[in-house]
Amino acid sequence: MNEKARPQIPPLEGKSQPTRVTRLLRRAQESLYNASGQSPTFFDLAEWTQTRQTTIKDWFNSKGQPAAEFLLQLLERVPEEKRVEMINSVCRVWPSLGHRRVKCDQTVLSLLKTIVCQPHGLILVQGGNDESRTFLVAALGNAFLDLTARPHSLTGIDIHEPDWFAPLPGVCYLHNMFQPAKVLEAVREHWPSTQLHGAQLIVLNGLEVVLVDFCKQLKALTARCLVIVSETGSIKPALLKRCSAGPIHLVTVSAHPENSKGIAVVVETI
Secondary structure (H helix, E strand, O other): OOHHHOOOOOOOOOOOOOOHHHHHHHHHHHOOOOOOOOOOOHHHHHHHHOOOHHHHHHHOOOOOOOOHHHHHHHHOOOOHHHHHHHHHHHOOEOOOOOOOOEEOOHHHHHHHHHHOOOOOEEEEEEEOOHHHHHHHHHHHHHHHHHHOOOOOOEEEEEOOOOOOEOOOOOEEEOOOOOOHHHHHHHHHHHHHHHOOOOOOEEEEEOOOOHHHHOHHHHHHHHOOOEEEEEEOOOOOHHHHHHHOOOOEEEEEEEEEOOEEEEEEEEEEEO
């Protein structure tokens, strides 16, 4: 095929947001050059990777699952520094208690690890902003998965879209549903799934209705497993005691004074 006749890779089809892999593919394509010094076409990519052009076109439009080998063959042609930056740009944050954002001493970290491995009770994550609470809730969930013996089970409901952080397996994410009436309806719909008898940890993040509308159900859950709930502000101890049949651990987060992205943590048991 004549170089001039080769069609360039077109803009993304449709109005839907491209997947992370599609964004990575297109960034890789923009960083590469064919023999003519131009951005490679589908013809070039097919020739380099021995993959059909129609398949590549689908992958560049968020259709199907791009083969790992195909992606690697493109990335290995990208200069190393650019390649690292490119991969980092599409990777979500993996929340963990060891992450640099968590700013507390080793005694607090040790206490958090001990608490998240308890057989039942309530952990209330409060204070800070929505991002810091969501980060710490996910970090506690990941600590539970790392520290408890298999088989273990985690479930729950989270109001957010896990587009900036890696989601917890087993948690139902509500894709940034913030209207109170819709949140209440969604929680009622998904609540039965949180009552799986094999679940050892249940995460309820960003659901302002839980402590009021589901107090009795929450108390029943805390009698047999550990439940993590996040709230915007401080909750009166009397309400918490009505909602928990086990130990209550208050985890208060705030912005670190030396770094607003840092998460300071204080733990109290009542």
